[in-house]
Amino acid sequence: MDLLLDGFATALTPENLLFATIGVLLGTAVGVLPGIGPAMTLALLLPVTYSVGADSAIIMFAGIYYGGMYGGSTTSILLNTPGESSSVITAIEGNKMAKAGRAAQALATAAIGSFVAGTIATVLLWIVTPQVADIVVTLGSPSYFALMVLALFAVTAVLGSSRLRGFIALFLGLAVGLVGTSTGQARLTFGEPLLADGIDIVVVAVALFAIGEALWVAAHMRRKPLEIIPVGQPWMSKEDWKRSWKPWLRGTAFGFPFGALPAGGAELPTFLSYATEKKLTKHPEEFGHGAIEGVAGPEAANNASAAGTLVPLLALGLPTTATAAIMLVALQGYGFQTGPTLMDDHPDLVWALLASLFVANTLLLIINLPMAPIWAKLLRIPRPYLYAGILFFASLGAYSVNFQAFDLALLLVLGVLGFFMRRFGIPVLPLIIGVILGPALEEQLTTALKISEGDVSTLWSEPVAVVVYAVMALLLVAMAVTGVRKPAAEEPSLSDTPGNNDDKELVER
Amino acid sequence: MNTTTEPGAPASAPPVIDKAQYGLAAFLVIAGGYVVYDAGTLDKAFADQPVQPYTLPFIIGGGLVLLGIMLAVATARGNRPEAEEGEDIDLTHGTDARTVSLLALVLVANVALIEWLGWAITGAFLFAGAATVLGSRNWVRNIAVGVVLSVASWYGFYVGLGVPIPAGILDGVL
Numbered sequence: 123m124d125l126l127l128d129g130f131a132t133a134l135t136p137e138n139l140l141f142a143t144i145g146v147l148l149g150t151a152v153g154v155l156p157g158i159g160p161a162m163t164l165a166l167l168l169p170v171t172y173s174v175g176a177d178s179a180i181i182m183f184a185g186i187y188y189g190g191m192y193g194g195s196t197t198s199i200l201l202n203t204p205g206e207s208s209s210v211i212t213a214i215e216g217n218k219m220a221k222a223g224r225a226a227q228a229l230a231t232a233a234i235g236s237f238v239a240g241t242i243a244t245v246l247l248w249i250v251t252p253q254v255a256d257i258v259v260t261l262g263s264p265s266y267f268a269l270m271v272l273a274l275f276a277v278t279a280v281l282g283s284s285r286l287r288g289f290i291a292l293f294l295g296l297a298v299g300l301v302g303t304s305t306g307q308a309r310l311t312f313g314e315p316l317l318a319d320g321i322d323i324v325v326v327a328v329a330l331f332a333i334g335e336a337l338w339v340a341a342h343m344r345r346k347p348l349e350i351i352p353v354g355q356p357w358m359s360k361e362d363w364k365r366s367w368k369p370w371l372r373g374t375a376f377g378f379p380f381g382a383l384p385a386g387g388a389e390l391p392t393f394l395s396y397a398t399e400k401k402l403t404k405h406p407e408e409f410g411h412g413a414i415e416g417v418a419g420p421e422a423a424n425n426a427s428a429a430g431t432l433v434p435l436l437a438l439g440l441p442t443t444a445t446a447a448i449m450l451v452a453l454q455g456y457g458f459q460t461g462p463t464l465m466d467d468h469p470d471l472v473w474a475l476l477a478s479l480f481v482a483n484t485l486l487l488i489i490n491l492p493m494a495p496i497w498a499k500l501l502r503i504p505r506p507y508l509y510a511g512i513l514f515f516a517s518l519g520a521y522s523v524n525f526q527a528f529d530l531a532l533l534l535v536l537g538v539l540g541f542f543m544r545r546f547g548i549p550v551l552p553l554i555i556g557v558i559l560g561p562a563l564e565e566q567l568t569t570a571l572k573i574s575e576g577d578v579s580t581l582w583s584e585p586v587a588v589v590v591y592a593v594m595a596l597l598l599v600a601m602a603v604t605g606v607r608k609p610a611a612e613e614p615s616l617s618d619t620p621g622n623n624d625d626k627e628l629v630e631r
Numbered sequence: 632m633n634t635t636t637e638p639g640a641p642a643s644a645p646p647v648i649d650k651a652q653y654g655l656a657a658f659l660v661i662a663g664g665y666v667v668y669d670a671g672t673l674d675k676a677f678a679d680q681p682v683q684p685y686t687l688p689f690i691i692g693g694g695l696v697l698l699g700i701m702l703a704v705a706t707a708r709g710n711r712p713e714a715e716e717g718e719d720i721d722l723t724h725g726t727d728a729r730t731v732s733l734l735a736l737v738l739v740a741n742v743a744l745i746e747w748l749g750w751a752i753t754g755a756f757l758f759a760g761a762a763t764v765l766g767s768r769n770w771v772r773n774i775a776v777g778v779v780l781s782v783a784s785w786y787g788f789y790v791g792l793g794v795p796i797p798a799g800i801l802d803g804v805l
Contacts, residue, residue, distance in 0.1 A: 289698055290702065294659075300688055309688060310666065336761075337731055337735065339719045341726045342722055342724065342726065343720075505765065506773075507767060509765055510758045513734075514754060514758045514777075521750065522788060530741060531742045534742060537738070538735070547712030548712075560691075564687055568682045571681035
């Protein structure tokens with residue numbers, strides 16, 4: 123508790139409040155841009171935080187994080203264009219509401235729901251993380267190894283529509299993670315000394331998200347004008363409040379536990395929340411035509427699960443979403459050894475982050491509700507400038523790390539890879555997680571075998587490891603069963619309905 | 632989660648094969664093969680390393696080769712990728728190869744020139760070039776915005792963050 127208060131003391135100094143505000147503004151501004159999800163927002167803005175002190179950087183980062191999440195949901199509601207798979211559900215009902223002239227209410231229930239979910243989830247984090255960390259420090263390398271394998275496996279096989287493509291992404295990521303001289307010998311460096319330290323994960327993330335996206339958009343630029351729904355001040359009537367508060371709480375209850383699992387992900391809880399609200403609602407006829415419950419629940423679930431992913435991240439050093447992966451990189455960039463010992467080595471840091479999340483979440487609500495109409499205007503940036511700007515800032519970010527043209531060349535090569543991944547429907551997340559966890563996996567394996575003096579059976583010598591392998595075996599069986607009746611790849615359809623222009627403006631791009 | 636399928640999708644037509652996917656499969660096999668080859672050039676581990684440096688590369692490289700073969704088989708059976716959708720993306724037309732290559736060229740030029748000309752110049756060129764390629768025809772404004780962005784970011788990093796980006800040819804001017 124004292125640690126938490128210390129954390130708040132750090133977060134609430136005027137200087138750090140300023141950084142939090144800047145973070146929220148920057149995060150929302152970038153996150154609201156079409157085509158940029160929360161993970162890309164973080165990757166693009168990460169270099170900015172490196173320049174300030176560690177505790178200021180963390181609170182700024184927390185602001186960017188929540189700002190990016192909120193910005194993403196604004197875009198989904200106003201454009202029916204989820205920046206990340208976890209806001210797909212929000213887009214379904216949210217965009218219908220916006221089209222029916224209830225954009226303000228959709229934005230309000232998303233913002234307030236995110237706040238409620240974020241607040242509850244942050245408090246849960248305060249309670250759960252230290253306890254998980256206490257258990258975790260008693261585990262040995264075999265258990266970490268098993269948990270990492272599980273995370274890799276789950277992110278690759280359970281999420282996403284094509285497992286083959288998921289594993290392709292994973293193995294590409296693992297191969298990228300091999301680059302460097304961590305074993306004392308140069309692996310896959312092509313004789314290039316600049317590759318000796320491996321490939322910077324920020325470069326990988328920015329290249330895949332930003333450069334890949336820009337190239338992909340360049341190849342398929344939508345030439346017709348885009349419909350953007352004008353927004354006024356977000357507000358909700360008493361009826362809207364009454365219909366929203368239960369979905370918020372239920373969404374939080376779905377989101378946090380799923381996020382906290384080392385196999386987490388936000389898709390499943392948002393979907394479960396949507397299904398639940400659809401079942402429980404008193405207005406079933408509105409579902410599919412813009413039901414406020416269908417925005418409130420999934421959006422809360424999304425936010426709560428995002429907070430939940432911090433449990434494995436902080437207690438184990440295990441990222442399970444792209445956003446968490448960037449966050450891990452950020453913590454390492456600030457000079458902290460992530461992993462099971464983080465809570466013991468840097469309690470001040472972890473609690474500053476946990477308190478910052480609370481502060482940033484509150485700031486977000488205060489700042490963004492009044493500013494929603496301004497953010498909505500950002501959606502009208504002409505597309506050439508938007509993507510030119512993304513390329514500009516991505517290059518600046520990659521260059522500012524070491525000031526080497528080589529990094530920019532690497533950025534381009536990986537960006538081209540990102541382009542082809544989009545072309546062939548290969549998910550980005552397993553690749554990113556593979557790059558991060560590949561080397562960690564090798565390290566844990568080495569540690570485990572060192573202690574056992576090369577006896578491989580040590581890998582299943584701990585109960586936790588055995589349980590984890592059993593879970594994986596169950597997942598495999600479940601996959602085999604469902605795989606038999608797996609339908610052919612479905613065409614994702616964006617329900618853009620032209621000819622419905624009464625209350626929308628056409629924006630020239 | 633958007634499960635509405637195209638109403639006019641042919642149900643019983645012969646599978647359409649995405650031939651480009653064979654290229655990806657070949658890339659995976661070659662990349663995996665190189666990972667395995669590279670692992671073969673490594674020496675045995677030091678005495679304190681229970682995990683050989685080539686163990687993981689062999690597994691990963693082998694995995695890539697295997698996945699490449701599986702992808703080729705799946706492709707031949709008519710497995711097609713779901714290309715990524717997005718708000719600014721219109722998949723009803725084919726790939727606009729000209730725009731992509733020009734854009735890539737702009738990025739290559741940035742890589743090639745940045746150490747000589749410095750970020751303040753190449754950054755402006757990067758923005759203006761990319762905006763022009765992507766369809767903004769007002770090139771005077773493109774350059775103006777680019778110059779403002781690059782010079783402002785240079786000074787922003789230098790003054791605001793205390794990070795001096797190498798100035799290149801403008802050393803002493805900025």
